[in-house]
Amino acid sequence: MANGQFKECSIMKLFYISGTCALAPHIVIRDAGLDVELVEVRRENGGHVYGNGIDYRRVNPLGKVPALEVDGNIITETQVILRFLATLKPDLLPFPSSGMAHWRMLEVLNFITTEIHRTFSPLWSAHIADAHRREIIQNIGRAFSRFESILGKNEYLGGNSFSVADAYAFVATGWAELFDLDFEPWPLLSAYRERIFARPGTQTALREQGLL
Ligand SMILES: N[C@@H](CCC(=O)N[C@@H](CS)C(=O)NCC(=O)O)C(=O)O
Incomplete structure:
Protein backbone atom coordinates (compact mmCIF):
# COMPACT_ATOMS: atom_id res chain seq x y z
CA MET A 1 0.00 0.00 0.00
CA ALA A 2 1.61 3.29 -1.06
CA ASN A 3 1.80 6.17 1.42
CA GLY A 4 3.20 8.98 -0.79
CA GLN A 5 3.80 11.94 1.48
CA PHE A 6 4.65 10.16 4.76
CA LYS A 7 7.72 8.08 5.51
CA GLU A 8 9.21 6.18 8.39
CA CYS A 9 11.23 9.34 9.17
CA SER A 10 8.09 11.50 9.63
CA ILE A 11 7.96 13.24 13.01
CA MET A 12 5.25 11.48 15.03
CA LYS A 13 3.61 11.77 18.44
CA LEU A 14 1.18 9.22 19.89
CA PHE A 15 -1.33 10.58 22.41
CA TYR A 16 -2.50 7.81 24.74
CA ILE A 17 -4.25 6.99 28.02
CA SER A 18 -2.83 3.91 29.72
CA GLY A 19 -4.69 0.64 29.10
CA THR A 20 -7.08 2.05 26.51
CA CYS A 21 -7.34 1.25 22.80
CA ALA A 22 -4.31 3.54 22.36
CA LEU A 23 -2.23 0.60 23.59
CA ALA A 24 -2.76 -1.05 20.17
CA PRO A 25 -0.81 1.52 18.10
CA HIS A 26 1.72 1.75 20.95
CA ILE A 27 2.40 -2.01 20.65
CA VAL A 28 2.70 -1.70 16.88
CA ILE A 29 5.12 1.23 17.18
CA ARG A 30 7.40 -0.74 19.52
CA ASP A 31 7.03 -3.99 17.56
CA ALA A 32 8.08 -2.30 14.32
CA GLY A 33 10.75 -0.11 15.93
CA LEU A 34 9.14 3.15 14.77
CA ASP A 35 10.42 6.41 16.20
CA VAL A 36 7.44 8.08 17.89
CA GLU A 37 7.23 10.46 20.84
CA LEU A 38 4.73 9.23 23.45
CA VAL A 39 2.43 11.82 25.02
CA GLU A 40 0.39 10.67 28.00
CA VAL A 41 -3.07 12.21 28.29
CA ARG A 42 -4.48 12.43 31.82
CA ARG A 43 -8.11 12.55 32.93
CA GLU A 44 -8.43 15.66 35.10
CA ASN A 45 -11.49 17.51 36.42
CA GLY A 46 -13.83 15.80 33.95
CA GLY A 47 -11.59 16.65 30.97
CA HIS A 48 -8.37 15.43 29.40
CA VAL A 49 -5.02 17.20 29.56
CA TYR A 50 -1.43 16.50 28.60
CA GLY A 51 1.96 18.08 29.16
CA ASN A 52 1.74 21.09 31.39
CA GLY A 53 -2.09 20.99 31.65
CA ILE A 54 -2.77 21.58 27.93
CA ASP A 55 -6.39 20.84 26.97
CA TYR A 56 -6.31 17.64 24.87
CA ARG A 57 -9.37 18.82 22.91
CA ARG A 58 -6.91 20.95 20.93
CA VAL A 59 -5.65 17.67 19.50
CA ASN A 60 -8.95 15.78 19.33
CA PRO A 61 -12.11 17.82 20.01
CA LEU A 62 -13.84 14.59 21.14
CA GLY A 63 -11.20 14.10 23.82
CA LYS A 64 -10.68 10.48 22.76
CA VAL A 65 -7.41 8.63 22.37
CA PRO A 66 -5.52 7.50 20.42
CA ALA A 67 -4.44 10.39 18.23
CA LEU A 68 -1.32 10.30 16.11
CA GLU A 69 0.37 13.52 15.07
CA VAL A 70 2.33 13.07 11.84
CA ASP A 71 4.37 15.99 10.54
CA GLY A 72 1.83 18.33 12.16
CA ASN A 73 -1.27 16.46 10.93
CA ILE A 74 -3.57 14.72 13.42
CA ILE A 75 -4.93 11.26 12.60
CA THR A 76 -7.61 9.79 14.88
CA GLU A 77 -9.51 6.45 14.94
CA THR A 78 -7.57 3.43 16.18
CA GLN A 79 -8.13 1.39 13.05
CA VAL A 80 -6.98 4.17 10.74
CA ILE A 81 -3.89 4.90 12.85
CA LEU A 82 -3.03 1.19 12.72
CA ARG A 83 -3.44 1.08 8.97
CA PHE A 84 -1.28 4.19 8.65
CA LEU A 85 1.48 2.65 10.78
CA ALA A 86 1.40 -0.52 8.66
CA THR A 87 2.25 1.55 5.58
CA LEU A 88 5.46 2.77 7.24
CA LYS A 89 6.93 -0.71 7.82
CA PRO A 90 5.27 -3.05 5.31
CA ASP A 91 8.00 -5.68 5.80
CA LEU A 92 7.29 -5.99 9.55
CA LEU A 93 3.58 -5.13 9.55
CA PRO A 94 2.06 -6.99 6.59
CA PHE A 95 -1.15 -5.53 5.21
CA PRO A 96 -2.14 -7.28 1.97
CA SER A 97 -3.02 -4.71 -0.67
CA SER A 98 -4.97 -6.96 -3.03
N1 LIG B 1 -13.71 5.94 17.53
C1 LIG B 1 -12.52 6.00 18.34
C2 LIG B 1 -12.91 5.68 19.76
C3 LIG B 1 -11.73 5.81 20.68
C4 LIG B 1 -12.12 5.55 22.10
O1 LIG B 1 -13.20 5.01 22.39
N2 LIG B 1 -11.22 5.90 23.00
C5 LIG B 1 -11.48 5.76 24.42
C6 LIG B 1 -10.49 4.78 25.05
S1 LIG B 1 -10.60 3.12 24.38
C7 LIG B 1 -11.28 7.10 25.10
O2 LIG B 1 -10.46 7.90 24.68
N3 LIG B 1 -12.03 7.33 26.16
C8 LIG B 1 -11.85 8.51 26.99
C9 LIG B 1 -11.35 8.11 28.34
O3 LIG B 1 -11.02 6.93 28.53
O4 LIG B 1 -11.27 8.98 29.20
C10 LIG B 1 -11.48 4.98 17.84
O5 LIG B 1 -11.85 3.97 17.24
O6 LIG B 1 -10.28 5.23 18.06
Whole structure:
Protein backbone atom coordinates (compact mmCIF):
# COMPACT_ATOMS: atom_id res chain seq x y z
CA MET A 1 0.00 0.00 0.00
CA ALA A 2 1.61 3.29 -1.06
CA ASN A 3 1.80 6.17 1.42
CA GLY A 4 3.20 8.98 -0.79
CA GLN A 5 3.80 11.94 1.48
CA PHE A 6 4.65 10.16 4.76
CA LYS A 7 7.72 8.08 5.51
CA GLU A 8 9.21 6.18 8.39
CA CYS A 9 11.23 9.34 9.17
CA SER A 10 8.09 11.50 9.63
CA ILE A 11 7.96 13.24 13.01
CA MET A 12 5.25 11.48 15.03
CA LYS A 13 3.61 11.77 18.44
CA LEU A 14 1.18 9.22 19.89
CA PHE A 15 -1.33 10.58 22.41
CA TYR A 16 -2.50 7.81 24.74
CA ILE A 17 -4.25 6.99 28.02
CA SER A 18 -2.83 3.91 29.72
CA GLY A 19 -4.69 0.64 29.10
CA THR A 20 -7.08 2.05 26.51
CA CYS A 21 -7.34 1.25 22.80
CA ALA A 22 -4.31 3.54 22.36
CA LEU A 23 -2.23 0.60 23.59
CA ALA A 24 -2.76 -1.05 20.17
CA PRO A 25 -0.81 1.52 18.10
CA HIS A 26 1.72 1.75 20.95
CA ILE A 27 2.40 -2.01 20.65
CA VAL A 28 2.70 -1.70 16.88
CA ILE A 29 5.12 1.23 17.18
CA ARG A 30 7.40 -0.74 19.52
CA ASP A 31 7.03 -3.99 17.56
CA ALA A 32 8.08 -2.30 14.32
CA GLY A 33 10.75 -0.11 15.93
CA LEU A 34 9.14 3.15 14.77
CA ASP A 35 10.42 6.41 16.20
CA VAL A 36 7.44 8.08 17.89
CA GLU A 37 7.23 10.46 20.84
CA LEU A 38 4.73 9.23 23.45
CA VAL A 39 2.43 11.82 25.02
CA GLU A 40 0.39 10.67 28.00
CA VAL A 41 -3.07 12.21 28.29
CA ARG A 42 -4.48 12.43 31.82
CA ARG A 43 -8.11 12.55 32.93
CA GLU A 44 -8.43 15.66 35.10
CA ASN A 45 -11.49 17.51 36.42
CA GLY A 46 -13.83 15.80 33.95
CA GLY A 47 -11.59 16.65 30.97
CA HIS A 48 -8.37 15.43 29.40
CA VAL A 49 -5.02 17.20 29.56
CA TYR A 50 -1.43 16.50 28.60
CA GLY A 51 1.96 18.08 29.16
CA ASN A 52 1.74 21.09 31.39
CA GLY A 53 -2.09 20.99 31.65
CA ILE A 54 -2.77 21.58 27.93
CA ASP A 55 -6.39 20.84 26.97
CA TYR A 56 -6.31 17.64 24.87
CA ARG A 57 -9.37 18.82 22.91
CA ARG A 58 -6.91 20.95 20.93
CA VAL A 59 -5.65 17.67 19.50
CA ASN A 60 -8.95 15.78 19.33
CA PRO A 61 -12.11 17.82 20.01
CA LEU A 62 -13.84 14.59 21.14
CA GLY A 63 -11.20 14.10 23.82
CA LYS A 64 -10.68 10.48 22.76
CA VAL A 65 -7.41 8.63 22.37
CA PRO A 66 -5.52 7.50 20.42
CA ALA A 67 -4.44 10.39 18.23
CA LEU A 68 -1.32 10.30 16.11
CA GLU A 69 0.37 13.52 15.07
CA VAL A 70 2.33 13.07 11.84
CA ASP A 71 4.37 15.99 10.54
CA GLY A 72 1.83 18.33 12.16
CA ASN A 73 -1.27 16.46 10.93
CA ILE A 74 -3.57 14.72 13.42
CA ILE A 75 -4.93 11.26 12.60
CA THR A 76 -7.61 9.79 14.88
CA GLU A 77 -9.51 6.45 14.94
CA THR A 78 -7.57 3.43 16.18
CA GLN A 79 -8.13 1.39 13.05
CA VAL A 80 -6.98 4.17 10.74
CA ILE A 81 -3.89 4.90 12.85
CA LEU A 82 -3.03 1.19 12.72
CA ARG A 83 -3.44 1.08 8.97
CA PHE A 84 -1.28 4.19 8.65
CA LEU A 85 1.48 2.65 10.78
CA ALA A 86 1.40 -0.52 8.66
CA THR A 87 2.25 1.55 5.58
CA LEU A 88 5.46 2.77 7.24
CA LYS A 89 6.93 -0.71 7.82
CA PRO A 90 5.27 -3.05 5.31
CA ASP A 91 8.00 -5.68 5.80
CA LEU A 92 7.29 -5.99 9.55
CA LEU A 93 3.58 -5.13 9.55
CA PRO A 94 2.06 -6.99 6.59
CA PHE A 95 -1.15 -5.53 5.21
CA PRO A 96 -2.14 -7.28 1.97
CA SER A 97 -3.02 -4.71 -0.67
CA SER A 98 -4.97 -6.96 -3.03
CA GLY A 99 -6.89 -10.18 -3.39
CA MET A 100 -9.02 -11.92 -0.78
CA ALA A 101 -6.30 -11.44 1.86
CA HIS A 102 -6.87 -7.67 1.60
CA TRP A 103 -10.63 -8.01 2.21
CA ARG A 104 -10.05 -10.45 5.06
CA MET A 105 -7.74 -7.94 6.76
CA LEU A 106 -10.29 -5.12 6.41
CA GLU A 107 -13.01 -7.50 7.63
CA VAL A 108 -11.14 -8.50 10.77
CA LEU A 109 -10.15 -4.91 11.61
CA ASN A 110 -13.72 -3.71 11.26
CA PHE A 111 -14.91 -6.67 13.31
CA ILE A 112 -12.55 -5.72 16.14
CA THR A 113 -13.74 -2.10 16.04
CA THR A 114 -17.46 -2.70 15.87
CA GLU A 115 -18.01 -6.09 17.53
CA ILE A 116 -15.42 -5.89 20.31
CA HIS A 117 -14.03 -2.38 20.90
CA ARG A 118 -17.39 -0.58 20.67
CA THR A 119 -19.33 -3.43 22.25
CA PHE A 120 -17.27 -3.09 25.44
CA SER A 121 -17.94 0.67 25.73
CA PRO A 122 -21.23 0.61 27.73
CA LEU A 123 -19.68 -1.74 30.31
CA TRP A 124 -17.63 1.15 31.67
CA SER A 125 -20.78 3.04 32.64
CA ALA A 126 -21.69 2.86 36.32
CA HIS A 127 -25.36 3.12 35.29
CA ILE A 128 -25.66 0.05 33.08
CA ALA A 129 -28.50 -2.36 33.99
CA ASP A 130 -27.55 -5.96 34.84
CA ALA A 131 -29.61 -7.42 31.97
CA HIS A 132 -27.86 -5.13 29.48
CA ARG A 133 -24.47 -6.05 30.95
CA ARG A 134 -25.24 -9.79 30.54
CA GLU A 135 -26.38 -9.26 26.95
CA ILE A 136 -23.17 -7.39 26.11
CA ILE A 137 -20.99 -10.09 27.69
CA GLN A 138 -22.85 -12.69 25.60
CA ASN A 139 -22.25 -10.69 22.42
CA ILE A 140 -18.58 -10.36 23.27
CA GLY A 141 -18.44 -14.12 23.81
CA ARG A 142 -19.92 -14.67 20.34
CA ALA A 143 -17.25 -12.38 18.87
CA PHE A 144 -14.54 -14.34 20.73
CA SER A 145 -15.93 -17.56 19.20
CA ARG A 146 -15.41 -16.05 15.76
CA PHE A 147 -11.74 -15.46 16.64
CA GLU A 148 -11.51 -19.01 17.96
CA SER A 149 -12.58 -20.30 14.57
CA ILE A 150 -10.13 -18.03 12.65
CA LEU A 151 -7.31 -19.12 14.99
CA GLY A 152 -8.15 -22.76 14.28
CA LYS A 153 -6.83 -22.14 10.75
CA ASN A 154 -4.11 -19.50 11.22
CA GLU A 155 -1.64 -18.53 13.90
CA TYR A 156 -2.62 -14.85 13.63
CA LEU A 157 -5.83 -13.09 12.64
CA GLY A 158 -4.51 -11.96 9.26
CA GLY A 159 -2.70 -15.21 8.38
CA ASN A 160 0.60 -16.60 9.57
CA SER A 161 2.38 -13.36 10.49
CA PHE A 162 1.76 -10.79 13.20
CA SER A 163 -0.07 -7.73 11.88
CA VAL A 164 -1.70 -4.58 13.24
CA ALA A 165 -4.95 -6.55 13.65
CA ASP A 166 -3.27 -8.72 16.28
CA ALA A 167 -2.15 -5.76 18.38
CA TYR A 168 -5.69 -4.37 18.25
CA ALA A 169 -7.29 -7.74 19.07
CA PHE A 170 -4.88 -8.29 21.98
CA VAL A 171 -5.87 -4.98 23.56
CA ALA A 172 -9.62 -5.23 22.93
CA THR A 173 -9.94 -8.86 24.06
CA GLY A 174 -7.84 -8.06 27.14
CA TRP A 175 -10.61 -5.87 28.56
CA ALA A 176 -12.55 -9.09 29.19
CA GLU A 177 -10.39 -9.65 32.28
CA LEU A 178 -11.77 -6.45 33.81
CA PHE A 179 -15.29 -7.86 33.58
CA ASP A 180 -14.53 -11.38 34.88
CA LEU A 181 -14.99 -12.94 31.46
CA ASP A 182 -13.12 -16.24 31.66
CA PHE A 183 -11.23 -17.36 28.51
CA GLU A 184 -11.87 -21.05 29.21
CA PRO A 185 -14.31 -21.51 26.28
CA TRP A 186 -11.71 -20.04 23.89
CA PRO A 187 -8.41 -21.95 24.37
CA LEU A 188 -6.96 -20.90 21.00
CA LEU A 189 -7.73 -17.25 21.70
CA SER A 190 -6.18 -17.61 25.12
CA ALA A 191 -2.96 -19.15 23.71
CA TYR A 192 -2.89 -16.47 20.99
CA ARG A 193 -3.15 -13.74 23.63
CA GLU A 194 -0.18 -15.30 25.46
CA ARG A 195 1.83 -15.23 22.21
CA ILE A 196 1.10 -11.54 21.61
CA PHE A 197 1.77 -10.75 25.28
CA ALA A 198 5.22 -12.37 25.07
CA ARG A 199 6.35 -10.31 22.08
CA PRO A 200 9.09 -7.81 22.99
CA GLY A 201 7.14 -4.90 21.46
CA THR A 202 4.10 -5.73 23.58
CA GLN A 203 6.21 -6.01 26.71
CA THR A 204 7.84 -2.63 26.04
CA ALA A 205 4.51 -0.89 25.38
CA LEU A 206 2.92 -2.43 28.50
CA ARG A 207 5.89 -1.32 30.61
CA GLU A 208 5.81 2.20 29.13
CA GLN A 209 2.12 2.46 30.01
CA GLY A 210 2.81 1.31 33.57
CA LEU A 211 0.86 -1.93 33.04
CA LEU A 212 3.68 -4.36 33.89
N1 LIG B 1 -13.71 5.94 17.53
C1 LIG B 1 -12.52 6.00 18.34
C2 LIG B 1 -12.91 5.68 19.76
C3 LIG B 1 -11.73 5.81 20.68
C4 LIG B 1 -12.12 5.55 22.10
O1 LIG B 1 -13.20 5.01 22.39
N2 LIG B 1 -11.22 5.90 23.00
C5 LIG B 1 -11.48 5.76 24.42
C6 LIG B 1 -10.49 4.78 25.05
S1 LIG B 1 -10.60 3.12 24.38
C7 LIG B 1 -11.28 7.10 25.10
O2 LIG B 1 -10.46 7.90 24.68
N3 LIG B 1 -12.03 7.33 26.16
C8 LIG B 1 -11.85 8.51 26.99
C9 LIG B 1 -11.35 8.11 28.34
O3 LIG B 1 -11.02 6.93 28.53
O4 LIG B 1 -11.27 8.98 29.20
C10 LIG B 1 -11.48 4.98 17.84
O5 LIG B 1 -11.85 3.97 17.24
O6 LIG B 1 -10.28 5.23 18.06
